[in-house]
Every structure is written in C-alpha cells, then in structure tokens.
Amino acid sequence: MPxxxxxxxxIGTGAAGLAAAQSLAQTGLAFVVLEARERPGGRAWTxxxxxxESADIGCGWLHSAEANPFAEIAQRQGRTLDKSxxxxxxxxxxxxxxxxxxxxxxxxxxxxxxxxxxxxxxxPDVACDALxxxxxxxxxLIDAVSTWYSGAELAKISAADLxxxxxxxxxxRVREGFGAVIAELAEGLPIRYGCPVRAIDRxxxxxxxxxxxxxxRAKAVIVTLPxxxxxxxxxxxxxxxxxxxxxxxxxxxxxxxxxxxELTGPHDFAADTRAFGALARATGAYHFCPLGRPLIEAxxxxxxxxxxxRGGEAAAWEFASDELAGLFGSxxxxxxxxxxxxxxxxxxxxxGGYSYARPGRAGSRAVLAAPxxxxxxxxxxxxxxxxxxxxxxxxxxxxxxxxxxxxxxRR
Ligand SMILES: Cc1cc2nc3c(=O)[nH]c(=O)nc-3n(C[C@H](O)[C@H](O)[C@H](O)COP(=O)(O)OP(=O)(O)OC[C@H]3O[C@@H](n4cnc5c(N)ncnc54)[C@H](O)[C@@H]3O)c2cc1C
Numbered sequence: 317m318p319x320x321x322x323x324x325x326x327i328g329t330g331a332a333g334l335a336a337a338q339s340l341a342q343t344g345l346a347f348v349v350l351e352a353r354e355r356p357g358g359r360a361w362t363x364x365x366x367x368x369e370s371a372d373i374g375c376g377w378l379h380s381a382e383a384n385p386f387a388e389i390a391q392r393q394g395r396t397l398d399k400s401x402x403x404x405x406x407x408x409x410x411x412x413x414x415x416x417x418x419x420x421x422x423x424x425x426x427x428x429x430x431x432x433x434x435x436x437x438x439x440p441d442v443a444c445d446a447l448x449x450x451x452x453x454x455x456x457l458i459d460a461v462s463t464w465y466s467g468a469e470l471a472k473i474s475a476a477d478l479x480x481x482x483x484x485x486x487x488x489r490v491r492e493g494f495g496a497v498i499a500e501l502a503e504g505l506p507i508r509y510g511c512p513v514r515a516i517d518r519x520x521x522x523x524x525x526x527x528x529x530x531x532x533r534a535k536a537v538i539v540t541l542p543x544x545x546x547x548x549x550x551x552x553x554x555x556x557x558x559x560x561x562x563x564x565x566x567x568x569x570x571x572x573x574x575x576x577x578e579l580t581g582p583h584d585f586a587a588d589t590r591a592f593g594a595l596a597r598a599t600g601a602y603h604f605c606p607l608g609r610p611l612i613e614a615x616x617x618x619x620x621x622x623x624x625x626r627g628g629e630a631a632a633w634e635f636a637s638d639e640l641a642g643l644f645g646s647x648x649x650x651x652x653x654x655x656x657x658x659x660x661x662x663x664x665x666x667x668g669g670y671s672y673a674r675p676g677r678a679g680s681r682a683v684l685a686a687p688x689x690x691x692x693x694x695x696x697x698x699x700x701x702x703x704x705x706x707x708x709x710x711x712x713x714x715x716x717x718x719x720x721x722x723x724x725x726r727r
Pocket of ligand 1: 697
C-alpha cells in the first residue's frame with residue numbers, strides 16, 4: 317500500500333482509540349492512529365506533581381473493578397492494584413465538622429438512587445431533579461454529588477440514561493496511575509502525534525482524511541472524538557452527518573476538574589478520607605491523603621467547576637482554601653499549597669469531562685455509536701449505553717468498533 321493509504325485510520329488515542337488500535341494490530345490490516353496531542357491517553361493522564369508524587373488528572377478509579385478490563389491490563393503491565401475501598405463507599409471516611417450528618421445523607425442519596433433505578437423503563441423520561449424528595453435538606457448535596465458523578469446538575473440529566481449505568485460498587489486504583497496504564501497501551505502502535513484531524517471526505521469510494529500533516533486515504537475510519545469535540549465540528553464529515561452532530565449535542569460533556577494540593581503534616585488524616593466543603597450549596601469534595609500520599613485532591617463539578625475554571629488555578633485554589641479553612645480553621649491555610657490544576661473544558665481536545673444525556677435523549681448513545689455506510693465507525697465513552705463516562709466503557713466501545721471495521725473489510 318502507498319505510504320498514506322490504509323485499511324483503517326483510528327482517530328484519537330484515548331481508551332477507545334487505543335483499544336481499537338490494539339485490536340487492529342492483531343489482524344494484519346494496514347492502519348494508523350492520528351492523535352491531536354503530543355501524548356497518548358486523552359482524558360486518561362497521569363502526571364508527576366511538583367512535590368514528586370504522581371497523580372491522575374483525568375480518570376483515577378477503575379469502576380466496576382472486578383469486571384473492568386483495565387484491572388487485568390494493569391496487572392499484565394506489572395503495576396500495583398490498590399483495592400482499598402473509596403471514601404464515598406465508607407461513611408466512616410468522612411472527616412471534618414459535617415461528618416455527623418453523613419448517616420442521614422447516605423440514607424437520602426440511597427433513596428434518591430432507588431427512585432432513579434426503579435423507574436419503569438417505558439416511563440416518559442424526566443430530568444433527575446424531578447426524582448428528588450421535595451424539601452429534603454440533603455438535596456443540595458445530592459445535586460453536588462451529581463456534579464461529581466455526571467459532571468452536571470440533576471436538572472440537566474436524563475433519569476432514563478442514568479438508570480442504565482451499571483456499577484458493581486467495587487472501585488480500585490493503580491498506584492502508578494490509571495492514566496499511565498492507558499498510555500502504555502500506545503507503545504509499539506503506529507501513532508502520529510500532533511496530528512489533529514480536520515475533515516473526513518466520504519464522497520468517494522475511498523475515504524479521504526484531512527489532517528494538519530496532510531491527507532490520508534482509508535477504506536474505513538474509527539472516530540473516537542469526545543462528544544463536545546464532535547459537536548463543535550459540524551463540518552468534520554463531507555458531506556455532513558447531521559444525525560451525529562445532533563447526537564453529540566444531546567450527549568454533552570459535563571465538567572469535572574481536579575486541583576491537587578500538597579498537605580503538610582498529613583498524619584492528622586488517615587489515608588483516603590474525605591470532606592465536603594458545605595451541605596447546602598455547590599461545594600468541592602476533598603480527598604485527603606489519596607493512597608497515603610501527602611496530598612489533597614479537590615474535585616469540582618458542574619457549574620461550580622465551570623466558574624472556577626474560568627478563573628483558572630487561582631480561583632480554584634482560593635475556593636478550596638476558603639472551604640478547607642472553613643472546615644478546619646484558618647491555620648489550615650498554612651498547611652496547604654496548590655500543585656496542579658487542569659481545566660478540562662478549556663482543553664481543546666477534550667472540551668469537557670464526561671458525557672451525560674439530556675432529558676429525553678438517552679437513545680442518542682445508540683445513534684452516536686451506529687456505523688455509517690459500514691466504513692465510518694464510532695467509539696468513545698459517550699457511545700457506551702451502560703458504562704458511559706468511564707474509561708472501561710470507552711475501551712469496550714473501541715474493541716467493538718474495531719471488530720465491526722474488521723468484519724466490514726473482510727466481507
Ligand atoms: C476529571 C476526570 C475524572 C475522571 N475520573 C474517572 C474515573 O475515576 N474512572 C473512569 O473510568 N473514568 C473517569 N473519567 C472519564 C474517563 O477519563 C473518560 O471517560 C475516558 O478516558 C474517555 O476515553 P475516550 O477514548 O472516550 O476519549 P478521550 O480519552 O477523550 O480520547 C479522545 C482522543 O481524541 C483526541 N482528539 C481530539 N480531537 C482530535 C482531532 N481533531 N484529531 C485527532 N485526535 C483528536 C484527544 O486528544 C484524545 O486523545 C474521568 C474524566 C475526568 C475528566
């Protein structure tokens with residue numbers, strides 16, 4: 317085959333793109349992976365902080381861990397799985413003055429989830445806030461949890477979609493970083509970095525893919541762009557695919573941003589403990605000493621994250637240090653310093669955190685995932701109907717897209 321002609325072009329090296337590429341590598345087909353950034357992993361990204369500790373800026377938890385393909389991959393890579401349960405599954409992990417309220421909160425959020433999950437599948441969809449118990453004092457905190465879980469407030473989210481999410485309740489981590497596990501999948505694959513795709517011309521018998529590094533020709537393409545990136549590129553396909561643009565618009569990325577802080581005198585806090593900044597308004601979740609490290613991971617979601625991101629690290633730091641000083645006293649400010657903040661909304665190759673479905677739009681995941689002309693295949697977390705918003709969901713859609721592409725080419 318000539319240099320720039322391939323059986324399959326994969327776009328993106330996140331969990332979905334790397335799963336597809338690993339699968340194609342077993343087939344003997346000619347393929348290449350195009351990645352806009354200079355690193356693999358996409359929204360999976362482990363970095364080293366200023367104090368030498370490693371940290372996951374994107375995904376950190378292997379959700380539904382006992383069935384999560386990344387558990388086996390991490391072990392194969394010789395990494396260390398940490399199976400200690402997360403703070404959100406241990407009411408006793410709460411620290412600070414609000415800890416006495418956590419039993420009541422666990423009951424309130426448990427009942428809310430039960431209402432989401434027990435809705436009949438054929439009931440008309442509603443926004444999740446319709447399922448709150450009116451007047452429950454914990455409603456603002458349930459809404460805050462939604463901003464961490466789904467990246468958005470309950471009023472924006474389809475209850476039908478949320479009810480389809482499968483979660484075994486088992487959550488593990490990788491000591492060396494979840495992002496590092498996913499990035500390692502890129503080793504040995506034919507990847508062109510710094511190569512954003514600008515257009516996919518599907519008017520001819522062979523697809524023509526336009527990138528900043530020139531044109532490539534392919535029989536099939538696997539598109540793993542985040543939904544907000546797809547939605548922002550209505551002219552990506554020529555001719556356009558308006559159903560895909562609409563599906564991407566119906567599956568927007570919520571926002572979650574992390575601020576890592578150094579904590580001096582960490583031994584006052586047990587490993588993997590947690591505090592919420594407030595009960596009755598949008599607030600941060602503060603994870604103390606993750607994996608026993610002298611850090612606090614502040615997690616901001618939804619509108620609060622949007623606002624803090626607009627102000628950059630300084631705004632996130634000011635908000636977090638004010639909330640922590642409110643919980644632990646003003647002397648606490650002297651014990652913390654900011655180490656790393658990443659704004660996923662402003663990141664041009666992510667444009668947000670993870671997808672949720674707008675009310676009435678749960679069916680958009682299948683629309684987004686559906687192949688076009690048996691030569692344009694779609695993958696990525698937003699295409700998963702049961703594990704959306706997760707790295708393992710993205711991975712599974714990548715495997716499926718590769719299988720479909722190989723099947724189509726061999727037909
Ligand atoms: C703060 C945060 C915390 C999270 N926590 C968890 C967690 O604990 N557990 C979990 O399972 N998941 C978590 N997630 C979600 C998880 O990271 C994502 O669902 C998953 O990584 C998405 O993989 P993907 O392959 O679908 O997309 P991506 O990883 O976004 O991959 C898409 C790729 O396409 C590339 N790209 C974009 N535009 C172009 C272009 N024009 N041309 C070529 N390439 C392009 C991008 O650079 C990227 O590499 C978290 C995400 C965030 C942001």
